[in-house]
Amino acid sequence: MNTGAGWEDIVFNSRDPVYLQVVRHFKELIVTGRLDAGQVIPSRRELGAKLKINPNTAQRAYKEMEERKLIVTEGNSPSRITMDDNVLRTIRSELLGEAVEAFVASVSKINVPVEELVELVKIKYIEAQDDVSGRTVSEGGGDKHD
Amino acid sequence: MNRYLKLVHMEIYRFRYMLAILMGLTAVCQIVGLVLYLNSEVQYRYSHFDKFGQWPDSNAMSFARALFGTQGWFAIPVVLCIAALILYAFLIWYRDWFGRSTFIYRLLMLPTARRHIYLAKLTALITFIFALVGFQLVLLSLEKWIFAFTVPAELTEHSYIAEAIEANRVLATLLPRSFEQFMYAYGIGIMAVIVAFTAILIERSFRLIGIVYAAFYVAACLLAVVFPIYTFGIDRSNAYLYPEEVFGIECLICILVISVSVWLGFRLLAKKITV
Amino acid sequence: MIEVRNIRKRYRMRYVLQDVSFTAEKGQITCLIGMNGAGKSTILKAIMGLTPVKSGQILIDGQPLGKSVYEKVAFVPDHLTMPLGMKLSEGLRFMADFYDSWNPQRAEELIRFFKLDTKERIGNLSKGTAAKFNLVLGLAPNSEYVLMDEPFSGIDMFSREMIAEVFSSELIEERGVLLTTHEIGEMEHLIDRAVIMRDGKIGMDFDCEQVRSEEGKSVIDVMREVYLP
Numbered sequence: 337m338n339t340g341a342g343w344e345d346i347v348f349n350s351r352d353p354v355y356l357q358v359v360r361h362f363k364e365l366i367v368t369g370r371l372d373a374g375q376v377i378p379s380r381r382e383l384g385a386k387l388k389i390n391p392n393t394a395q396r397a398y399k400e401m402e403e404r405k406l407i408v409t410e411g412n413s414p415s416r417i418t419m420d421d422n423v424l425r426t427i428r429s430e431l432l433g434e435a436v437e438a439f440v441a442s443v444s445k446i447n448v449p450v451e452e453l454v455e456l457v458k459i460k461y462i463e464a465q466d467d468v469s470g471r472t473v474s475e476g477g478g479d480k481h482d
Numbered sequence: 483m484n485r486y487l488k489l490v491h492m493e494i495y496r497f498r499y500m501l502a503i504l505m506g507l508t509a510v511c512q513i514v515g516l517v518l519y520l521n522s523e524v525q526y527r528y529s530h531f532d533k534f535g536q537w538p539d540s541n542a543m544s545f546a547r548a549l550f551g552t553q554g555w556f557a558i559p560v561v562l563c564i565a566a567l568i569l570y571a572f573l574i575w576y577r578d579w580f581g582r583s584t585f586i587y588r589l590l591m592l593p594t595a596r597r598h599i600y601l602a603k604l605t606a607l608i609t610f611i612f613a614l615v616g617f618q619l620v621l622l623s624l625e626k627w628i629f630a631f632t633v634p635a636e637l638t639e640h641s642y643i644a645e646a647i648e649a650n651r652v653l654a655t656l657l658p659r660s661f662e663q664f665m666y667a668y669g670i671g672i673m674a675v676i677v678a679f680t681a682i683l684i685e686r687s688f689r690l691i692g693i694v695y696a697a698f699y700v701a702a703c704l705l706a707v708v709f710p711i712y713t714f715g716i717d718r719s720n721a722y723l724y725p726e727e728v729f730g731i732e733c734l735i736c737i738l739v740i741s742v743s744v745w746l747g748f749r750l751l752a753k754k755i756t757v
Numbered sequence: 758m759i760e761v762r763n764i765r766k767r768y769r770m771r772y773v774l775q776d777v778s779f780t781a782e783k784g785q786i787t788c789l790i791g792m793n794g795a796g797k798s799t800i801l802k803a804i805m806g807l808t809p810v811k812s813g814q815i816l817i818d819g820q821p822l823g824k825s826v827y828e829k830v831a832f833v834p835d836h837l838t839m840p841l842g843m844k845l846s847e848g849l850r851f852m853a854d855f856y857d858s859w860n861p862q863r864a865e866e867l868i869r870f871f872k873l874d875t876k877e878r879i880g881n882l883s884k885g886t887a888a889k890f891n892l893v894l895g896l897a898p899n900s901e902y903v904l905m906d907e908p909f910s911g912i913d914m915f916s917r918e919m920i921a922e923v924f925s926s927e928l929i930e931e932r933g934v935l936l937t938t939h940e941i942g943e944m945e946h947l948i949d950r951a952v953i954m955r956d957g958k959i960g961m962d963f964d965c966e967q968v969r970s971e972e973g974k975s976v977i978d979v980m981r982e983v984y985l986p
Contacts, residue, residue: 348945348946350945350946350969350975350976350977351964351969351973351974351975351978352969352970353969353970354946354965354966354969355966366866381926381930384925384926385922385925385926387925388921388922388924388925388946388947389925389946389947390924390925390931390947390948390949391925391927392784392786392949393946393949393966395943398964401803439906485855488854488855492851496840496842502858581841582836582841582880583836583837583838583839583840583841583879584836584838585838585839585840585879586838587807587832587834587838588838590805590806590807591805591806591807591832592824592827592855592856593824593825593826593827593828593855593856594823594824594855595824685853691966753809754807754809755807755809756802756807756808757802757807
């Protein structure tokens, strides 16, 4: 099954607002390159069906993303991911910042010199990159049908 | 109106197999009884003739006499049909509440006045009664033809179908000769059905305690109907009122019982019924 | 909007509903949650006029209950309420005969979506299939509100998934949906409003997203507060 940009790869937690979780999911898709700048995204109804959420929630998520300029809708044409580099860069640094913060928070409990940590991160990161690169090539297609 | 007719159609459609079975049973039972009787009678006459060289004293056979001689065969299916209809007067409601599918939910949620449900069930039941009575009439002509076919002409004596009905007690009750009698018999029957419907709806509305209410209601109706006959008397020579007057009062009370029962039934169905 | 105002109901000397008030808006999914016997089904039946209430008021778009309400509000009970001897096709024709709001195209779409065989007899349907057909009868009319009693209980996993799909589709969009459940589980992300019931009373009535963003609580957290204070 070709899941396209990976819309269904989301597991909601029940304590954060669902619409914010959807927005975050979009940010992750953009940052990981599974959604390109300017790419057409599904209608809110399609998204609701794909994520198995209620259409009101999908609507709210889209509204939020429009307000944050993550997506743009011109007239009657379908919504697209923004082409604005500033916005895209902000998202990237935002997610990266959050991830690093979380990492630091958990690592700081172990008393480790920063040089050692950086070296370790470097090795692990390169390993992971080699591992993943083979698999991600095929992803990122634009097929929105299941 | 339109939805009422659709409901009537549906109620009849749901009972169609049962109605066919009842009719089939009646036909089989009566025809078998008649044929057996006729054969034995004809045989008796021929054997008498063979033995003594002459017909027995009462040699003539009429259709009326044949029906007189087969009362039991006629009574069994008729009583069975009446019992089935009485039972169905209750089932026509209760079948919608009990069982895996509680159709009463759907019926009560139809976008039509709920009295149509009541009227449709009543109409259906009355239709069943007259369908069976009508069937009996058709069956009688068939039986007369069977009689003519089985009994040799030299033994046959002509009789009218009305005489034949008179000769058979069950048929005489079922098909009274005068229209008035017919109206009384079936009018009282239908009134009984209406009272029973209301009693059922009382029970369905108030459940356990409803059984007590329903029993009281039926008793009250019964009392109201028999009250004038017992108080004023009809055949007593020292009666205070003329028979016509008692009869008038009786009619009025019956109309009253029917109106109150129907009104109460409609009201319960609209406001108090519970699934 | 379906408004339930101060309804009370007694059954065998005890109150099964005590002063229950809440509203279900059009275009939203409202869920009555509570343990078995909390009075959820009774409320749905009372809204549909299937059981009388002792006092209180039920209004649908400002109108009291009447026969026209049945064109406007569809009810999907927790079991199929059609004669078992009927074929599915006969059941559909029955609905089309009686309801002006019946939408045959939508009925056909739903039948296809759920892969139902209309030549089958209703009495022969499995529980999951019966639930699907029940949903067809409730969703095919162009009614503005749909009430559903425990649409997911006692149904196999695959049927549940199919039924859940209906909730995120255009079939219920724009309509007001009021449903009951005793286990919120998979419904958590589907509903807009939750009304938590306990022993015939409303314990809590809230907007799910609001509670998540303002208090960081899930529906189950709130339910726990109501039941285990």
